[in-house]
Amino acid sequence: MTTLNVELAERSYSIYIGAGLLSQTELFQRHIQSKQVLVVTNSTVAPLYLAQVLAHLQAYQVAQVVLPDGEQYKNLQHINQIYDQLLAQKFSRNATLIALGGGVIGDMGGFAAATYQRGIPFMQIPTTLLAQVDSSVGGKTGVNHALGKNMIGAFYQPRCVIADTQVLTTLDDRQLAAGLAEVIKYGLIRDPKFFCWLEEHLSDLLARDPSALAYAIEQSCRNKAEVVAEDETETGVRATLNLGHTFGHALETALNYTGLLHGEAVAIGTCLAADLSRRLGWLSRVDVQRVVDIFQRCQLPVALPAHLTPERILDLMAVDKKNLDGKIRVILLEAIGQATLPVNVDQNVLVETLVHYGRD
Amino acid sequence: MTTLNVELAERSYSIYIGAGLLSQTELFQRHIQSKQVLVVTNSTVAPLYLAQVLAHLQAYQVAQVVLPDGEQYKNLQHINQIYDQLLAQKFSRNATLIALGGGVIGDMGGFAAATYQRGIPFMQIPTTLLAQVDSSVGGKTGVNHALGKNMIGAFYQPRCVIADTQVLTTLDDRQLAAGLAEVIKYGLIRDPKFFCWLEEHLSDLLARDPSALAYAIEQSCRNKAEVVAEDETETGVRATLNLGHTFGHALETALNYTGLLHGEAVAIGTCLAADLSRRLGWLSRVDVQRVVDIFQRCQLPVALPAHLTPERILDLMAVDKKNLDGKIRVILLEAIGQATLPVNVDQNVLVETLVHYGRD
Numbered sequence: 204m205t206t207l208n209v210e211l212a213e214r215s216y217s218i219y220i221g222a223g224l225l226s227q228t229e230l231f232q233r234h235i236q237s238k239q240v241l242v243v244t245n246s247t248v249a250p251l252y253l254a255q256v257l258a259h260l261q262a263y264q265v266a267q268v269v270l271p272d273g274e275q276y277k278n279l280q281h282i283n284q285i286y287d288q289l290l291a292q293k294f295s296r297n298a299t300l301i302a303l304g305g306g307v308i309g310d311m312g313g314f315a316a317a318t319y320q321r322g323i324p325f326m327q328i329p330t331t332l333l334a335q336v337d338s339s340v341g342g343k344t345g346v347n348h349a350l351g352k353n354m355i356g357a358f359y360q361p362r363c364v365i366a367d368t369q370v371l372t373t374l375d376d377r378q379l380a381a382g383l384a385e386v387i388k389y390g391l392i393r394d395p396k397f398f399c400w401l402e403e404h405l406s407d408l409l410a411r412d413p414s415a416l417a418y419a420i421e422q423s424c425r426n427k428a429e430v431v432a433e434d435e436t437e438t439g440v441r442a443t444l445n446l447g448h449t450f451g452h453a454l455e456t457a458l459n460y461t462g463l464l465h466g467e468a469v470a471i472g473t474c475l476a477a478d479l480s481r482r483l484g485w486l487s488r489v490d491v492q493r494v495v496d497i498f499q500r501c502q503l504p505v506a507l508p509a510h511l512t513p514e515r516i517l518d519l520m521a522v523d524k525k526n527l528d529g530k531i532r533v534i535l536l537e538a539i540g541q542a543t544l545p546v547n548v549d550q551n552v553l554v555e556t557l558v559h560y561g562r563d
Numbered sequence: 564m565t566t567l568n569v570e571l572a573e574r575s576y577s578i579y580i581g582a583g584l585l586s587q588t589e590l591f592q593r594h595i596q597s598k599q600v601l602v603v604t605n606s607t608v609a610p611l612y613l614a615q616v617l618a619h620l621q622a623y624q625v626a627q628v629v630l631p632d633g634e635q636y637k638n639l640q641h642i643n644q645i646y647d648q649l650l651a652q653k654f655s656r657n658a659t660l661i662a663l664g665g666g667v668i669g670d671m672g673g674f675a676a677a678t679y680q681r682g683i684p685f686m687q688i689p690t691t692l693l694a695q696v697d698s699s700v701g702g703k704t705g706v707n708h709a710l711g712k713n714m715i716g717a718f719y720q721p722r723c724v725i726a727d728t729q730v731l732t733t734l735d736d737r738q739l740a741a742g743l744a745e746v747i748k749y750g751l752i753r754d755p756k757f758f759c760w761l762e763e764h765l766s767d768l769l770a771r772d773p774s775a776l777a778y779a780i781e782q783s784c785r786n787k788a789e790v791v792a793e794d795e796t797e798t799g800v801r802a803t804l805n806l807g808h809t810f811g812h813a814l815e816t817a818l819n820y821t822g823l824l825h826g827e828a829v830a831i832g833t834c835l836a837a838d839l840s841r842r843l844g845w846l847s848r849v850d851v852q853r854v855v856d857i858f859q860r861c862q863l864p865v866a867l868p869a870h871l872t873p874e875r876i877l878d879l880m881a882v883d884k885k886n887l888d889g890k891i892r893v894i895l896l897e898a899i900g901q902a903t904l905p906v907n908v909d910q911n912v913l914v915e916t917l918v919h920y921g922r923d
Contacts, residue, residue: 238888264889279639290710295886318678320884321705321716322796345681350650356681357717436682524680526655528598529624 205417207424209340210432214360218340218424222413224367225252225328231259234326234363239264239298243285243312245272248304248330251373256303256328266292270308274460277307277346279355285315296320299362305331305378306338306465310353313344317359327364331374332382332416333466335366336389336423337444341431347460351522352452358436366424368417380501381466383408384447386419387497388473389426392443395540397422402493405500442525443542446534447473453519457511463504470503471560479548479556480535490539506560513557517550565777567784569700570792574720578700578784582773584727585612585688591619594686594722599624599658603645603672607632608664608690611733616663616688626652630668634820637667637706639715645675656680659722665691665738666698666825670713673704677719687724691734692742692776693826695726696749696783697804701791707820711882712812718796726784728777740861741826743768744807746779747857748833749786752803755900757782762853765860802885803902806894807833813879817871823864830863831920839908839916840895850899866920873917877910 204221224230240263244253249269257265268288270281289298300323302312309327316325329339345356371379386408390398400422401408407415427444434441450472454463463471477494480486495505507516517531525532525545531553532545564581584590600623604613609629617625628648630641649658660683662672669687676685689699705716731739746768750758760782761768767775787804794801810832814823823831837854840846858865867876877891885892885905891913892905 279643283639286708286715287710290708290714290882293881293886293889295889296884297887318705318715318717320714321703321718343681345678348646348650350647354650354680355646355678357678358681521653522650524656526653527657529653529655 205421207421207428209360209428211360211435216361216363218364218366218428220366220368220417220420220424222367222369222417224365225255225370228259230365235263235299236324237295237297237299239292239294240301241285241289241292241294241298242267242301242303243270243308243315244268244303245270245308247272248308252303252330252370256301264292266294270311274307274347274455274465277311277460278348279346282311282315282346285311286319289315289319296323298323300325301328302326303328303330304334305329306334309334309339310344310356311346313342313359313361314346314356317344317357322359324362327361329364329366330370331378332371332420333378333385335420336382337385337427339364339366340424340427342435347456350456351519352456352460353524354522366420368413368420371411371416376502377464379409379411380503381464383501384466384470384473384498384503386423388444388446388469389423391473391494391536391539392446392534392542393430393540394422394426395538397426398539402497405497409501439544442545443534445525446536446542447476449520449523449525449531449533450475450516452523453516454508454511456519457515458508462508467504470498470501471505471507474498474505475556475560476533476535478559479533479552480537482552482555483535485535485537493539507557509561511561513554513561516557517553565781567781567788569720569788571720571795576721576723578724578726578788580726580728580777580780580784582727582729582777584725585615585730588619590725591616595623595659596684597655597657597659599652599654600661601645601649601652601654601658602627602661602663603630603668603675604628604663605630605632605668608668612663612690612730616661624652626654630671634667634707634815634825637671637820638708639706642671642675642706645671646679649675649679656683658683660685661688662686663688663690664694665689666694669694669699670704670716671706673702673719673721674706674716677704677717682719684722687721689724689726690730691738692731692780693738693745695780696742697745697787699724699726700784700787702795707816710816711879712816712820713884714882726780728773728780731771731776736862737824739769739771740863741824743861744826744830744833744858744863746783748804748806748829749783751833751854751896751899752806752894752902753790753900754782754786755898757786758899762857765857769861799904802905803894805885806896806902807836809880809883809885809891809893810835810876812883813876814868814871816879817875818868822868827864830858830861831865831867834858834865835916835920836893836895838919839893839912840897842912842915843895845895845897853899867917869921871921873914873921876917877913
C-alpha cells in the first residue's frame with residue numbers, strides 16, 4: 204500500500220493506493236468516528252462491491268442509496284434521494300457518508316456530505332481509474348445543471364481516499380481509456396517526464412499491467428495532491444488541472460451528459476487546447492501531434508461530434524467557472540509538461556480551432 | 564453608522580448598522596468587485612426597496628430574482644430559480660449576489676452564493692429585525708427539507724452586512740415581535756445586563772423608538788459576532804445561539820413552515836427550554852416566569868399549538884443538527900444570561916415539558 208498525503212492543514216487527509224484495500228476492515232474503521240454510516244453507490248458498482256464494503260460495517264447503523272449509473276443523473280434531483288435517506292434514518296451531523304463509485308458518485312456523495320446539516324464527514328472509495336486519479340482527490344464536489352456542467356457545488360475535503368487498484372479489473376475498456384485521459388493530463392500540464400513515461404508504457408497500461416497501473420495512479424495522485432495543497436480553492440495554479448475541460452464541459456452539456464464519458468470529452472478538449480496553443484504560437488505541430496497520438500492510441504475520440512456547431516459550443520463555454528465577468532478563459536499549453544494559467548482567448552482563433560476540429 | 568467586525572481571519576467582514584444606509588451608494592460599490600450583480604429578494608420587499616438598491620448598480624450588469632415570500636418557499640426548488648438566472652445571464656465566479664430581504668432570503672441567497680460555481684461573493688441586506696440581529700450575521704446558509712428545518716446548507720460568510728434601521732418602519736408588528744424573540748435570546752444565553760435592559764425598555768422597542776431599536780440591534784450583533792468569531796462552524800459555544808431552536812425547528816417542520824414565524828417558534832421553544840431547565844433543577848420558577856413574561860409582553864406565543872402531539876414533536880427533534888448518533892440534545896439555561904452547551908436530555912422529562920406546554 205502506498206500512502207500519499209494531501210496537505211491542507213486541519214483538512215489534511217491520506218490517499219491509500221494498493222491492491223485489495225477494499226478488504227481491509229481496519230482502514231474503514233480508522234476513519235469512521237460515529238455510529239451512523241450511509242453508503243452511496245450506483246446500480247453498476249453495487250452488485251460488484253457493495254457487499255464487500257458493508258461487511259466492514261456490521262457494528263454500525265448502516266443505510267444505503269443506490270443511484271442509477273451515469274453523468275445524466277448527476278443533478279439536484281438525485282442529490283435529494285441522498286438527503287431523503289439521511290433524514291429518514293435520522294442521521295446526525297457526525298454520521299459518515301461513504302461514496303463508493305466513479306467520479307459521478309464521488310461528486311454527488313461529496314456534495315451531499317458538504318451540504319447535509321452544513322457538512323458531515325465523508326470517505327471516497329473510487330472504483331474507476333478516472334475517479335482514482337482525479338475526481339476523488341481535492342475536494343471538488345457538485346452536480347450539473349441543464350445549462351452547465353458542475354455549476355452547483357462546494358469545495359469539501361474527504362476524510363480519506365481508498366483507491367483499491369484491484370477494482371480496475373472489472374472496469375470496461377472504454378472506462379479505462381477515459382481514466383487515462385486524466386492521467387495523461389498530469390503529464391501535459393506539469394510533469395514532462397511522466398508524459399514520456401506514459402508514451403513509453405501506454406501499451407502496458409492498456410493491457411492493465413498491475414504495476415504500470417499502480418505507478419500511473421501514484422504519479423497522478425501525487426501531482427494532484429501537490430497542486431491542491433498549493434491552491435485548494437482554485438484562485439491560481441489549480442485551474443491548470445482544467446486543461447481540456449472548458450471545451451470538454453461544453454461538449455458534455457451540449458450532449459445532455461450522455462454520449463461522451465467525461466474522460467472522452469476531456470480528450471477531445473485537450474486536443475482542441477493543444478491546437479489553440481499552436482495557433483497562438485506556443486506549441487509546435489509536432490507537439491500537438493504527440494498529444495493527439497497518445498489519445499488515439501487509447502482509442503479516445505479526438506474530434507468534435509459532427510452535429511455540434513462552433514456557436515453552440517462557444518455559447519456553453521461562456522458559463523465555464525474559469526471565466527471572469529462573462530469572458531471565456533481557457534488553459535493552454537506552453538510546452539508538453541507546462542500549462543498556462545487561464546487565458547482570455549481571441550474568439551476568432553477559438554472559432555478557427557472549433558471549425559478545424561469539427562471537420563472529422 | 565456603527566460598524567462591527569466579525570473576526571474570522573481571511574473571512575472577516577463588517578456589519579454596518581444605521582438609519583438610511585440603503586441610500587449610500589459608496590457602501591455598495593465598496594463591496595462589489597465585479598461587473599455582474601444578482602439581487603435576490605421577495606415579492607414583499609421588492610416593491611419597497613428593490614428600486615433603491617438597483618439605483619446604486621447602474622454601472623453593472625444587473626439581474627434579479629423575486630421569490631415568493633415565506634418560509635414554505637425556502638427549499639431547493641426555489642434555490643434552482645436563482646441558479647437558473649445566474650446561468651441564463653452567464654454569471655461568472657466573481658459575480659456578486661445581494662440578498663435583500665428577511666431571514667429566508669438571506670439563507671437562500673447565501674446558500675445559492677455558497678454553491679454556485681462552488682462559491683461566489685455575496686452581501687447581506689437584511690430588511691427584518693430578525694435578519695438584522697441574527698440570520699444575516701455568521702454565515703449560516705441553507706434551506707429546509709420536508710423532513711427537517713435548515714437540514715441542507717453550508718457555512719459561507721458574506722462580504723458585508725448592511726443593516727439599515729430605517730427599513731424597520733415598514734415592518735408589521737408581528738414581524739417586529741418575531742425579531743425581538745432573537746434579541747431576547749442574546750440576553751438569555753450570555754448577556755444578563757442586556758436582558759435586564761430589555762425588560763426595562765421593551766415598551767420603547769415595541770413603540771419602535773429608533774434609538775432603543777438601534778441599541779438592541781447593536782448589542783445583538785455584537786453578541787452574535789463574538790460567538791461566531793469564537794466558533795465559526797459550531798463545534799462548541801455557537802450551539803448556544805440555538806436556545807429554543809430545537810423545539811422551534813420541530814414546530815416549524817410540523818406545521819410545514821407555515822403558520823408560525825421563525826421568531827414565534829423560537830419564543831415557544833425558549834419557554835419550553837426554560838421549563839425543562841427548571842425541571843432539571845437549574846432555573847427557578849421565578850426566572851422561568853421572567854422568560855415567559857417578556858415574550859408575552861411582545862405578544863409572542865408561549866405555548867404549543869394545540870393539535871401537535873408530544874410524539875410528533877419528539878420525532879422531529881430527532882433530526883436536529885445538534886444531535887449526535889441520533890440522540891436528542893438541547894440548549895438549556897443555567898441562569899438568566901447563561902446557557903449550557905448541548906445536553907442529552909432524559910426523554911421522560913422532555914415529554915413532561917411538552918405535555919405541560921401543550922395544555923394551553
